[in-house]
Amino acid sequence: MSRKKLSRREFVAATALSSAALITAPYVRGAYAAGKLSMGFWDHWVPGANSASTELVNEWAAKEKVEVQIDYITSQGNKNLVTIAAEAQAKSGHDIFQMPTWWPQANAELLEPVNDIMEPLIKLNGDVNGTVKYLGQADGKWLGVPASVGSQIKGPCSRIDLMKKYANIDVQEMYPAGSPPKADNWTLDTFLKAAEACHKAGFPFGIGLGETSDSVDTAGAIFQSFGAQLVDAKGNLTVKTDAVRQSLDFYKKLLAFLPPDVSAWDDASNNKWLVAGKGAMIMNPPSAWAVAKRDAPQVAEQCWTHGFPAGPKGRFAPYLPFFWSIWSFSKNKEAAKSLLSFLSQPASIEKMVVASGGYDLPAYEKLTTLKVWEEIGPPKGTLYHYPNPYKHQTLSIAASPAPPKVAQQIYFQATLTKMCLRYYQGEGMEKTLAWAEGECEGFMRS
Amino acid sequence: MVDVAFQPNRTAAAQSGRRRVGLRNALRRKSMSAFLMTLPLILLIAILVIYPAIYSLHLATLNKAMTKFVGFGNFEFLFKRETFWLVVKQSCIFAISAVVFKALIGFIVAHFVHNVPANKQRKWRGMLLVPWVIPPAMSTLAWLWLFDPSYSAFNYTLSFFGIGPIPWTGDAMWARFSVILVNVWYGAPFFMIMYLAALKSVPEQLYEAAAIDGANWWQRIWYVTLPMMRNIIAITTLFSLIVTFANFDIVRILTAGGPLDHTHIFATWAFRVGIEGSDIPLGASVSLFMVPILAVAAIFILRDITKRGNES
Secondary structure (H helix, E strand, C coil): CCCCCCCHHHHHHHHHHHHHHHHHCCCCCCCCCCCEEEEEEECCCCCCHHHHHHHHHHHHHHHHCCEEEEEEECCHHHHHHHHHHHHHHHCCCCCEEEEECCHHHHCHHHECCCHHHHHHHHHHHCCECHHHHHHHEECCEECCEEEEEEEEECCEEEEHHHHHHHHCCCHHHHCCCCCCCCCCCCEHHHHHHHHHHHHHCCCCCECCCCCCHHHHHHHHHHHHHCCCCCECCCCCECCCCHHHHHHHHHHHHHHCCCCCCHHHCCCCHHHHHHHCCCCCEEECCCHHHHHHHHHCHHHHCCEEECCCCEECCECEEEEEEEEEEEECCCCCHHHHHHHHHHHCCHHHHHHHHHHCCCCCCCCEHHHCCCHHHHHCCCCCCCCCCCCCCCCCCEEECCCCCCCHHHHHHHHHCCHHHHHHHHHHCCCCHHHHHHHHHHHHHHHCCC | CCCCCCCCCHHHHHHHHHHHHHHHHHHHCHHHHHHHHHHHHHHHHHHHHHHHHHHHHHHCCECCCCCCECCCHHHHHHHCCHHHHHHHHHHHHHHHHHHHHHHHHHHHHHHHHHHCCHHHHHHHHHHHHHHHHCCHHHHHHHHHHHHCCCCCHHHHHHHCCCCCCCCCCCCHHHHHHHHHHHHHHHHHHHHHHHHHHHHHCCCHHHHHHHHHCCCCHHHHHHHHHHHHHHHHHHHHHHHHHHHHHCCCHHHHHHCCCCCCCCCCCHHHHHHHHHHHCCCHHHHHHHHHCHHHHHHHHHHHHHHHHHHHHHHC
């Protein structure tokens, strides 16, 4: 058997040829060449809304060759908050987590800055509102990308018929579909008179004064309308001010016209109040209207979502955004940023907003006039003013502008609603203020 | 000729043989096999109970940002908070009154069931255990609807008698009453079944002797039943006190601590502060505050049981 011996020259030539072939050959990516990415998304209330997110993520994953895993985590029983706390402690978990309101700030040290994607997104979609900046930025660092999914304004949802009949207010005329609001007369005084009239007629406004988010958000907007802050942006205590006193006096008057049990209301109580046809107004995103559309269509046909009444210091509406944040321990940060950028493209945002039936609100100013809010009904145009298309009210969150870590305590300890309730139940004004000041002092610990 | 040649490995072999025999003997011992059989459970408890307990102790010594050791700083902070002392007071009111009523109702119902003819007892026992076997998160939801501020079924019923509406969860006193009531409803069957077992173990001759001595119904209970049930009453009370102090689901679902924090207990306030307020070290400190209270209760109750054991 003959065996050809490889000469030195032949060996060098073969090596050079194979190296050249390898270098010049086209790069073929495998199915999941760009690695894996896991995300914990908020489990949407609206049936079918999650599927829009899933489709978008899968579309991006197929294009970028990334293996993705989505977990939809409910906020029922605060499961999402518990998961955030667990992942922050373990420094392990999802790559991306959809965090509500205060949580990017609470976990600021553990989040990857996303300035590099936020700047182009703001150029593309327009600026974001002040509350998104307040909650999403720390020391110039963006802690997450504002997610349209789940973000909401908790403005008034009024009964057209009852408001017209008993309060002599035509909410459709005040907030006409397709055109700017004519709401100069829609002030806290008008609101209080309407509350009294509807209460007398047996259809009181359904505004809670419990310790859950809906109650706190309404109180927050009313306090801000009076210019009342418990702690200012620099962290100074500002409880004992005339603005806070005025807010408490206003609430005392308002409480007399609300259902007697509002101190025990939770976030479901106002929805039930509207759907059962018991009241002329609640403060809520359109989820209550959506349930009415299914369970009590005759009520839904009479619902109109609109702006907040204005107070002496302006017109404020509670806005609660979600953020998609990337944990600093994520192993695929570049892919995560690429996905968040894709999910924040106008087409992606519109797809998610449509899937949520108009519930979700984009944070960007160029995206508040999508067709869905114009067309959805009944009645047609009921959600036209929901996304604040004419920016005639300031979107805010209760307890702001206190430093976010202090404000979070004020918010979750429901200090504002507790103050209103204490004062309403007969506690002296100064005693209530002293109590609140003591509470806020405690919230400032670092 | 030497009888025994020098064998350098012999000592080691003998030792290893002895060790094998020793191991075999150890394995043959009942206590050893019992230990080995429970080892998986001991390990599980170590992982699921001891590790989290130590971790929460560690958390309780950190500052809010969890970057600095503060020793007892969190406890010092808590001691100055008005709300904390309100929570301590409420936890004691909640746990003690709920356990007393559970014990009382359990004792009475156990007597009723004990006196039911034997062939019908199983049915009664099964029915009376229903509240205890339903997961409290589910049954409390039903109670929430019964107490609902606007649509309470109780208020609807009471309205036929011209009573109400009662603010079941909207007024501080009624809200406390409501959470205690649900806890009693849930926990009384446990007392009932334990007391029933204890009643069945009281020798019938003692009652016969008491009857011969002319003891009336009350004297039989006071001088025969209660002394014979003392240990089971103590153990059940201790166990229930621990579980009731650490309760979370009933209060969280029914009132979430409101109105004005008047139904918060340790676990619900720890959740509010630690998870919702993102102050995990303070939340851990609140929940750890239960430990000394329960430890004192446990020492007294167990000491009493041991003393009686020694006396007998």
